[in-house]
């Protein structure tokens with residue numbers, strides 16, 4: 102019918118060509134394209150012969166179509182191979198990308214670890230620097246203290262030779278003069294001067310010995326039980342006859358904080374007596390009129406001693422230095438008084454060794470009040486026999 106007409110043959114050939122071109126254009130897969138196109142050409146040839154179309158036309162068309170099919174097959178094959186290559190490439194790229202991402206992640210982790218290490222090291226270095234700055238400051242302070250102490254020691258030695266020579270001259274000078282005394286009164290006066298100079302020398306030597314014991318670290322605190330009121334009485338008796346006090350008519354008094362029949366305490370009696378002597382002696386030495394009193398009170402387990410005078414007072418700027426070794430207050434009124442600048446420093450060291458402390462309140466020309474505290478004075482004997490420092 103349709104194929105039999107020559108123009109229809111041409112028409113159907115055209116259709117086959119369109120099919121071939123379309124199948125290439127829509128990228129029909131190689132196998133599907135080959136089967137479909139060979140089926141079409143076979144059907145075309147069968148239809149041509151079945152309907153007795155001019156064989157020359159059918160054959161020539163068929164050759165033409167076979168050529169087109171071969172070219173189409175090559176194109177389909179090429180497309181497929183190209184696609185497959187592309188796909189493989191894509192897979193490889195994806196794999197590489199994954200590897201790159203993994204490497205990136207590893208790198209970031211390494212960077213994070215290194216950053217943390219660096220930060221830690223940085224912090225350590227900062228701490229180290231801070232520590233070194235502190236140590237450096239401490240070293241500078243220690244060096245300054247050592248230099249200061251060295252200077253003070255040299256000054257002390259120079260001072261000491263003078264301090265020792267003065268009473269020695271007094272002793273020897275007046276000892277020689279004894280032979281020449283013209284009256285008994287003069288003789289007694291010389292003897293008194295010798296005794297006074299001797300006592301002064303002894304005090305000085307005691308201070309120096311105490312100081313060297315403290316320096317050598319061999320000073321021991323030995324606690325024992327004793328009646329505190331007896332000790333305060335001894336101190337009172339010792340100073341009530343003090344020439345300086347008597348001559349100037351200074352009122353001298355004391356008050357106990359415990360009853361006589363219940364005043365047992367446990368501490369180092371010898372040191373406590375030395376402390377009291379030092380502080381009361383200072384009050385006598387630096388007071389020219391008015392009064393001097395000392396008293397104690399009990400505050401829980403602590404013994405609080407107060408020594409008060411209406412003496413020359415201590416300037417505020419000197420108050421923090423008077424407990425340092427070889428330090429004297431600079432109020433211009435200490436001259437003429439036997440002074441070494443050691444008493445309070447020894448006192449403070451004793452108190453510290455006994456666990457206590459000392460402080461001062463003072464006003465120039467009004468007076469001074471020294472307060473020292475000793476802790477645990479009621480501990481049992483048993484606990485304290487081992488407690489020697």
Ligand code: ADP
Nearest residue numbers: 383384387414423429430440441442443444445
């Ligand atoms: P010293 O009395 O031998 O100089 P201290 O260490 O006992 O040594 O005292 C240090 C300084 O403190 C004294 O030189 C004095 O200036 C001052 N001082 C101590 N006690 C008193 C006081 N009760 N009144 C005024 N000044 C005092």
